[in-house]
Amino acid sequence: MPIRSTLGVSQLVMFGNAPAKIDENQMAAIRSQFDDRLTNRLYFEPGQSVVITEGPFIGLQAVYQMASGESRVIVLLELMSKVVRMSLAPTSICKAT
Numbered sequence: 001m002p003i004r005s006t007l008g009v010s011q012l013v014m015f016g017n018a019p020a021k022i023d024e025n026q027m028a029a030i031r032s033q034f035d036d037r038l039t040n041r042l043y044f045e046p047g048q049s050v051v052i053t054e055g056p057f058i059g060l061q062a063v064y065q066m067a068s069g070e071s072r073v074i075v076l077l078e079l080m081s082k083v084v085r086m087s088l089a090p091t092s093i094c095k096a097t
Contacts, residue, residue, distance in 0.1 A: 049096035050075060052088070061096055062086070 003009060013020040044050060044064040052060050052075075062075040065085070072087045 044073070044093075044095070050093040051096050052077075052092060053094050054092040055088070057086075062093070064093070 003012065046065055048064045050062050050064045052058055052062060057077065060077060062077040065074040065076055067090075068074050068087055071089065073090045073093065075086050075088060075093060077084050077086050
């Protein structure tokens with residue numbers, strides 16, 4: 001029950017009445033890809049410069065404003081001399097270098 005009540009989990013992969021098992025090596029590979037993807041993308045500070053990495057504004061620099069729930073972030077993007085607030089997935093931005 002605790003697993004099914006985890007945010008983002010809708011159901012478990014089952015084989016008959018038993019949950020599917022995954023090899024530890026495969027799990028380590030999945031974790032390393034997930035960790036690498038998030039290392040440079042999460043934990044932003046308000047006012048921090050970020051770069052949009054997905055969607056129609058890919059490559060544009062913006063300013064991180066705040067988190068909007070668990071699945072969105074708010075950034076400020078300058079378009080045509082106006083600052084526009086945009087809501088994006090947190091994985092759609094990374095820290096500007």
